Amino acid sequence: MTNADDPTARRRGPGQAPVWRWDGPVSVLRLPLDVHDPALRRHVERVFATAFAVRRAVQRDARARLTAFATARQLRTAVDPAVARDRLGLTRAGLEQAAYRHLDRAAHLRRYLTKALAMHGADVVWQALEHHLFPDAAGRRRERAAALSRRGGVDVNVSNLAIVSVPAADAGDALRVTRIAATGEDVERLTAERLRQRRSRALQRSRRASNPGQYRLSDGQQRRADRRLAAGLPPVQVPVPRGPRIATVAGAPVQAYRHDRTSATYRQLRAAIAADGEARTHARTADSSATATSSPPSSAPTPPWPSRVCPARPGSTGPLPAPRSPRTAWHPSATGCKEP
Known part of the structure; x- marks a missing residue:
């Protein structure tokens, strides 16, 4: 008789010791997020917007499954309620799978959201739902959400x-x-974004109008030209072609952009965009200077820069290089570094 045949044999089971928990102090370090760059700010906003959209979709799925579970009295009577919840997908794993399906069906969301973040959003929805499905130690349950x-x-x-x-x-x-x-900074940011979009479209129209031979016709413009040709009508000169740039097989434009003709309006818009960018740069520099001035000085001493480190090659030593013109070619003798 082996241990497998002995029903009284001791087998490995759950531990009897209490679960270890940390009861001491916890420190939280809050770090600021620099979103002065418009592109970075838009990306961060889309990350939060995508996460919110996926969580709302999972909330709708959970609400529908909870309603189905509440109305399926015969199913809950015939089988165990846990089996009924599992069949309806009213579990943590079921909500996580629902979040995965939303991401798979909307592939463009994968640029801003991963499946791990979608899983965490589904877990947040399940935590709120768990308080309604299961009673606490006092036997109380939370009521359904007010939105229901x-x-x-x-x-x-x-x-x-x-x-x-x-x-x-x-x-x-x-x-x-x-x-x-939307008030305050939101209105200013939206106004600046709309101005940027209008200027970008105006630059594209001006470049296309000044160089119509470097762009193809759009699908609609091409269909119109084909209809006129089939009807025997003379072709119409398109002032602004809306198709892609004429490019080689490798995807490079046949004519470089620097060789395009530009109008006076185009140059004025480019100058206005450059002036606005310079103003934003000065504003960020002023904010950084004000922050550095208002912050308390650090108590740690600043380590001195080594005077015998050569920046030309890792591991080599030598005096610091003298400043040179950007047009001057680099040579080891100019920095005092020795070639190996």
Whole structure:
């Protein structure tokens, strides 16, 4: 008789010791995020917007599954409630799989969101849902979300968002109205972004109008030209072709952009864009200087720069190089470094 045949044999099971937990102090280090760069700011905003959209989609899935679980009385009576929840996908793993499916169906979201972040968003939804499904130590359960007991509508305008909700049943609650408007820095940022987009489109139109032979016709323009040709009508000169740039097989433009003809309007727009960029650079420099001035001085001494380190080759030594013109070719003798 072996241990496998002995029903009284001791087998490995859950530990009897309490789970270790840290009860001491916890330090949190908050680091600022520099989003002065417009491109970086847009990317960060899209990351948060994508995460919020996926979480809202998972919330809708959880709400639908919770409603199905509440109305499936026969299923809960016939089988165990845990089996019913598993069949309906009302579990942590089920919500995580729902988040994965949303990402797979919208491939463009993968640029800003990973499956790990989507899984964390689904876990947050499950934590809120878990308090409603399972009672706590005192036997209490959280009620369903207020959004499930109210019906509402959303009015999206150019500069504001209005949300109106009424009770789903005759509960006696009053009408609730919430209005969200963009003010202050948001308005300034949106205005600057719209100005940048308008200038970019104006530059594209001006370049295409000044160099029509370097661009192809768009699909619509080409269809129109084919219809006129089939009808025997004379061709129409297109002032601004909206198709792609004429390029080689490798994708490089046949004519370099620096050889394009530019109009006076194009040059004025480029000068205005350069002036705005210089103003933003000065503003960021002033903010950095003000921050450095207001911050307390560091107590740690600044280490001196070594005087015998040669920046030309790792591991070599020598005096620091003398400043030279950018047009001057580099040579080891100019920096005092010795070639190996």
